[in-house]
Amino acid sequence: MEQLSNTNSTFLLKDFCLNSGFTSVGIAPVEVLTTEFERYQDWINLGYHGTMSYLEKASQRQNILELLPEARSVIVTTTNYYTPYKHSPQSENEATTSTTGKISRYAWGEDYHILVKERLKLVEEFLQTSFQGSTSKSYVDTGPILEKVWAVKAGIGWQGKHSNVISKAFGSWFFIGIVLSSVEFDYDSPISDFCGTCTACIDACPTSAIVEPYRVDATKCISYWTIETKPDISIPEEIAVNLDNWAFGCDTCQDVCPWNRFQQESNEEQFAPKFEETVLSSETVMLMNQEEFSQRFRKSPVKRTKLAGLQRNFLALQSDSNTKI
Numbered sequence: 001m002e003q004l005s006n007t008n009s010t011f012l013l014k015d016f017c018l019n020s021g022f023t024s025v026g027i028a029p030v031e032v033l034t035t036e037f038e039r040y041q042d043w044i045n046l047g048y049h050g051t052m053s054y055l056e057k058a059s060q061r062q063n064i065l066e067l068l069p070e071a072r073s074v075i076v077t078t079t080n081y082y083t084p085y086k087h088s089p090q091s092e093n094e095a096t097t098s099t100t101g102k103i104s105r106y107a108w109g110e111d112y113h114i115l116v117k118e119r120l121k122l123v124e125e126f127l128q129t130s131f132q133g134s135t136s137k138s139y140v141d142t143g144p145i146l147e148k149v150w151a152v153k154a155g156i157g158w159q160g161k162h163s164n165v166i167s168k169a170f171g172s173w174f175f176i177g178i179v180l181s182s183v184e185f186d187y188d189s190p191i192s193d194f195c196g197t198c199t200a201c202i203d204a205c206p207t208s209a210i211v212e213p214y215r216v217d218a219t220k221c222i223s224y225w226t227i228e229t230k231p232d233i234s235i236p237e238e239i240a241v242n243l244d245n246w247a248f249g250c251d252t253c254q255d256v257c258p259w260n261r262f263q264q265e266s267n268e269e270q271f272a273p274k275f276e277e278t279v280l281s282s283e284t285v286m287l288m289n290q291e292e293f294s295q296r297f298r299k300s301p302v303k304r305t306k307l308a309g310l311q312r313n314f315l316a317l318q319s320d321s322n323t324k325i
């Protein structure tokens with residue numbers, strides 16, 4: 001391709017990303033993080049990461065050039081996963097005879113790592129053919145990158161008080177995917193914070209995990225306990241009694257966020273609930289054997305918790321006096 005101005009290159013790249021199925025794309029210049037990294041380090045020092053020890057590996061999070069020394073641009077993509085289903089028992093029978101546990105929205109369909117990674121690879125191929133000799137690397141939850149921080153720098157949205165990134169145009173139900181590239185583009189600017197005086201997420205969190213605005217203590221977060229902890233670790237009593245029917249992940253802070261009223265529907269069929277199932281019954285889960293679990297959740301994020309972890313979560317739900325049976 002003949003030499004293009006940054007503006008033309010940026011236009012072509014963004015056009016390619018949008019045509020590949022991404023919901024939006026923004027680009028930030030590479031820089032070594034300062035304030036954001038200090039806050040991150042603080043979070044780690046407070047032990048808010050719990051047993052997620054991989055998060056302690058910090059220097060690459062501060063200096064993204066350690067991942068790709070020639071990187072000049074951080075290309076940030078979003079993929080909307082909002083499908084118009086609700087958490088309701090699948091049948092009268094399930095509603096009345098069994099404890100039901102809610103699955104968080106991001107895990108209703110196929111594992112986003114697969115879909116987003118495939119698309120990021122297409123972007124990498126595009127960059128390599130369009131900008132000969134250029135180099136790139138892509139990530140979706142797969143590397144030591146502060147993805148939310150880069151999404152903010154690339155103008156995708158702001159970090160809400162629940163710490164997820166919110167787009168003014170389409171709320172927060174989206175995944176972030178990142179491509180580091182050696183090519184220089186025209187860069188986007190961060191937008192303002194539109195949380196204002198709202199505290200809906202902080203007030204609604206069942207376990208008070210949003211310990212101060214913009215700061216989530218993962219060791220209090222239902223998502224951490226029901227997804228990230230090993231199956232042999234029991235859910236502490238103070239969390240178990242406040243699970244509010246969540247069996248895998250938790251969406252409460254995003255469900256109550258006024259900005260999610262502007263959410264548009266995702267046209268990704270892969271994110272629609274498998275078997276139209278947004279909740280699971282304790283009977284189904286407790287009677288499931290390994291083969292059934294592997295078969296049912298083969299391409300689903302739910303497989304992360306393993307059968308023993310999912311059953312541990314349902315046992316905790318049964319001990320929760322607030323669980324609706």
Ligand code: B12
Nearest residue numbers: 039040043104147163164165175176214216223224249250
């Ligand atoms: C570890 C992790 C978790 C942990 C910790 C959550 C957390 N808040 O970080 C747990 C297991 C709890 C978790 C849960 C969820 N996660 Co998660 N998670 C990650 C992961 C792998 C790393 C995040 C990280 O580095 N956290 C460290 C902390 C320190 O970061 P932070 O909370 O953003 O902290 C910043 C703020 O506190 C800020 N700050 C502090 N003080 C102040 C003050 C002011 C004024 C301001 C402005 C900012 C500020 O500075 C800190 C450093 O930048 C990312 C993928 C990635 N590689 O980035 C996905 C990711 C963040 N998760 C994601 C999702 C979807 C979820 C869930 C919604 C899943 C679910 N339904 O259960 C929940 C949401 C829970 C919540 N309220 O955060 C998405 C978020 C997409 C988005 N729109 O933002 C990501 C980006 C994955 C992806 N590729 O799409 N997750």
Ligand code: SF4
Nearest residue numbers: 205221222250252253
């Ligand atoms: S995901 Fe649930 S438990 Fe975690 S901060 Fe949000 S509302 Fe609280």
Ligand code: SF4
Nearest residue numbers: 160161195198201257
């Ligand atoms: S619920 Fe309110 S405070 Fe929380 S992220 Fe949304 S707008 Fe911000």
